[in-house]
Each structure stands twice: as structure tokens, then as C-alpha cells.
Amino acid sequence: MTDKTTAPSMASTLKSLDTEECIDIWFYRPIGYRWALLFRRLGVSPNAVTIMGIFIGIAAGVCFYYPNLRVNMVGMLLLIWANSFDSADGQLARMTGQKSPLGRVLDGFCGDVWFFTIYVAICLRLMPEWGLWVWVLAIVTGSYHSKQAAMADYYRNIHLLFLKGRAGSELSHSQAVAESYHRMTWRGDFVYKLFEMFYLRYTRSQERSTPRFQEMMAVIRRDYADEAPEWFRTAFRTRSLPLMKYTNMLSFNTRVIALFVSLLIDVPWLYFAFELTVLNAMLIYMMRTHEHFCAQFTMQLKEAAR
Structure with missing residues (x-):
């Protein structure tokens, strides 16, 4: 059988049960696993799944601006959907071995964009009362x-x-990140160098x-x-x-x-x-x-x- 017809187990797509939350194990990971199998069959890349999740999450945040329970509940469902894609992209990457620096950039960007949109929506909603x-x-x-x-x-x-x-951890050391950053050029590696610049600050903050x-x-x-x-x-x-x-x-x-x-x-x-x-x-x-x-x-x- 080919790789695409041989379905890996869900357990093989997880990092470790030590670090998985109950809600993820029983809800998001099984859903993400099914999405990952579908996307693998369709030839969709993990990065494409992440990008779809980003836009679904933005749509969810916009729904939270309206003081209307039905619209808010649509936003809740969209955010759950977006997070299932956020689970699926990593599971798909581990299934297929399609890991890339761009994927790491997008994955870190995903949740930040969701919550930025949510924060802005809540602020705009509360401005008439709070100023x-x-x-x-x-x-x-x-x-x-x-x-x-x-x-x-x-x-x-x-x-x-x-x-x-x-091999099983994504722990970074600022010295290694700095070396990677200095090896890149702004002309040839603009996106990755920009990411490494912010990631270096992020890693140094964790270390401090x-x-x-x-x-x-x-x-x-x-x-x-x-x-x-x-x-x-x-x-x-x-x-x-x-x-x-x-x-x-x-x-x-x-x-x-x-x-x-x-x-x-x-x-x-x-x-x-x-x-x-x-x-x-x-x-x-x-x-x-x-x-x-x-x-x-x-x-x-x-x-x-x-």
C-alpha cells in the first residue's frame, strides 16, 4: 500500500501525552486527526491548513464585536473550527514530514492574530460604555x-x-537563534529573518x-x-x-x-x-x-x- 492509503495512528501524530490537555485529547486531537487524514488525501499542505485556520479565527473574532448572542455563538463555533485546524496542521506535518521554517512562522502567527482580533472586537464593543x-x-x-x-x-x-x-522538543537557545539570525540576509531571507528577529527577542525574554x-x-x-x-x-x-x-x-x-x-x-x-x-x-x-x-x-x- 502507498503512504496515502496507510493511515498512521492518532497517537503517532501527538507530541506526548504528558503535555496534552484532556480537552485536546478527547476533542480537538481526534477532530484534527480526521481533518489531517482528509487533507493528506487531498494533497493539502500543513501551511495551507494553518492559513485557512487564521482566516476562520479572524472571522470568529469579528463575530464577538456584535452584542448579539446568536452572532456570538457563530463566532464560538468558528473559533472551535479554527482551533481544530490549528491541531490538524501539526498532526498533518507529523504524518507527512512536511515541516518547514515557514510553517513554524505561520503557526506562531496564528494564535496571535486570533486573539488580536478578539481583543479589538471586545474593545470596540465596549467603547460606548468604557470609552x-x-x-x-x-x-x-x-x-x-x-x-x-x-x-x-x-x-x-x-x-x-x-x-x-x-528531536522531540522545540526548545530554543538564544545563542543558536542569534547565529541563525546573523546567517540570514534581509535581501534573500526577508520573511525568515524578520521572524528570527522577533523570535530571538521572544527566546531571550523566556531565558531572562x-x-x-x-x-x-x-x-x-x-x-x-x-x-x-x-x-x-x-x-x-x-x-x-x-x-x-x-x-x-x-x-x-x-x-x-x-x-x-x-x-x-x-x-x-x-x-x-x-x-x-x-x-x-x-x-x-x-x-x-x-x-x-x-x-x-x-x-x-x-x-x-x-
Whole structure:
């Protein structure tokens, strides 16, 4: 049989059950898997799926501008549809091996565009009542949203690094990103160099927020030839695994549930309040806990290397 007639299992299209959320495992991943099989059969590329998802998500955001429950519910369905495509593009890429730098650019761009549209729609909707102050609230909330998503992504990739090795993780080191950035030219690689410029800032921000983890990684590079020992990998996974639920809650599903509830009760500003209070509390707990056990592991690694 040919590749196109041999369907890979859904499990083979997932990164790791450690980092998958229940809603994703039982809802988005099965739907995304079916989309991926269809798109593979039709010869649609992962990048094309991502682009379709971007426009569906933008349409969803526009629907949230209207103070009409039916229109809002159409937007909710569109956002669910868009996220199923966001799941499908990665699953399709793992099925077919069609991975590219452009795909990475588009995937990172996708969620940002959705939520930018949603934020603008909510602000325009609330302006008659709130005036320009709603934009101040949205800008503050958006800055924390970016931090929450960035740190959730970072901790998830750290976990995958020690669980599956470098091949199973997308964890980046700013030094390597900087080298890639400087190798490119603005004339020949404009889009990729522009992405690397922003990605370098993004990676450096993640590293500045995790000094204890950076110290631990420096010990692994210096004393263990950049290869973490097996006892450490097992112990790290045990300590890191309980935090994966927070990385998931700080990503898509929890914030979208809060968004939907705020729209259903016609109090959309509650979504911003949820981001600033509940999700920030999760972020602080997650970061403090992770930094604490990284400091402990640093001491253990130093002692074991003597």
C-alpha cells in the first residue's frame, strides 16, 4: 500500500501525552486527526491548513464585536473550527514530514492574530460604555497574555526535552537563534529573518524569566557535555509533570472557556479580568515552582559531577 492509503495512528501524530490537555485529547486531537487524514488525501499542505485556520479565527473574532448572542455563538463555533485546524496542521506535518521554517512562522502567527482580533472586537464593543479606557485595559491584559503563553510554551518544551530528547522538543537557545539570525540576509531571507528577529527577542525574554533553569542548563552543558544523565531526566520529569496542567490552562482552552462564558452572559470585560487575576496567579505559581526545583537540581548535578 502507498503512504496515502496507510493511515498512521492518532497517537503517532501527538507530541506526548504528558503535555496534552484532556480537552485536546478527547476533542480537538481526534477532530484534527480526521481533518489531517482528509487533507493528506487531498494533497493539502500543513501551511495551507494553518492559513485557512487564521482566516476562520479572524472571522470568529469579528463575530464577538456584535452584542448579539446568536452572532456570538457563530463566532464560538468558528473559533472551535479554527482551533481544530490549528491541531490538524501539526498532526498533518507529523504524518507527512512536511515541516518547514515557514510553517513554524505561520503557526506562531496564528494564535496571535486570533486573539488580536478578539481583543479589538471586545474593545470596540465596549467603547460606548468604557470609552478609551477599555483599550488601556486590553493592552495591559494583552501583555500578560503574551507572557502567560510564552512561559507555558517554554516549560512545555523543557519537559519534552528531558522526556524525548532534542528531536522531540522545540526548545530554543538564544545563542543558536542569534547565529541563525546573523546567517540570514534581509535581501534573500526577508520573511525568515524578520521572524528570527522577533523570535530571538521572544527566546531571550523566556531565558531572562528563568535564571535558575538557565543555571541548571549551564551545568549540564559544562559538566555533562550537554547530555543530561538518565537519573536526572527521570527525576526532572517527575517534578515537571504536575506543572503541565498549568501550561495547558495558560494556553488556549481555559482562556477560551472564560471568553465564551463572558460573552454568553454579555459581560465581555470579565474575560480581561480573568486573564489578569486567575491566569496570572497560575503563571506566578508555575514560574516560582519551576525555578525552585531547578535550583535544587542544579545542586544535585554539581554534586554528582564531582
